[in-house]
Amino acid sequence: MWPVFWTVVRTYAPYVTFPVAFVVGAVGYHLEWFIRGKxxxxxxxxxxxxxxxxxxxxxxxxxxxxxxxxxMRL
Known part of the structure; x- marks a missing residue:
């Protein structure tokens, strides 16, 4: 079962990591502006x-x- 699980994770990793990275980046961006001020x-x-x-x-x-x-010196 583990080899099948790791194959699925490896196959679909780009489709999972991009949305997660996008959400983390957006939250960090807005949190930074909230802390710094408008x-x-x-x-x-x-x-x-x-x-x-x-x-x-x-x-x-x-x-x-x-x-x-x-x-000049000679």
Whole structure:
């Protein structure tokens, strides 16, 4: 009897798991919105890593005196 049961479960698993996953996802989605509240707060855009790097390099350049050049050693 067990081999027949496992064959049926394996055969019809996609038809059972999708509705169950859909219901669990929908309940979780609505539960999250219930806990958070109705009005989502706007998310401030965060600068990317490359933008932060460029800003840091510009700040370093602003702090230097570009009229002073290192001399060559022979």
């Amino acid at each position: 009005d989502p707060q706007p998310v401030e855009e965060e600068k990317s890593i490359s933008e932060r790097r460029e800003d840091r390099k510009l700040d370093e350049l602003l702090g230097k005196d570009h009229t002073q050049v290192a001399g």
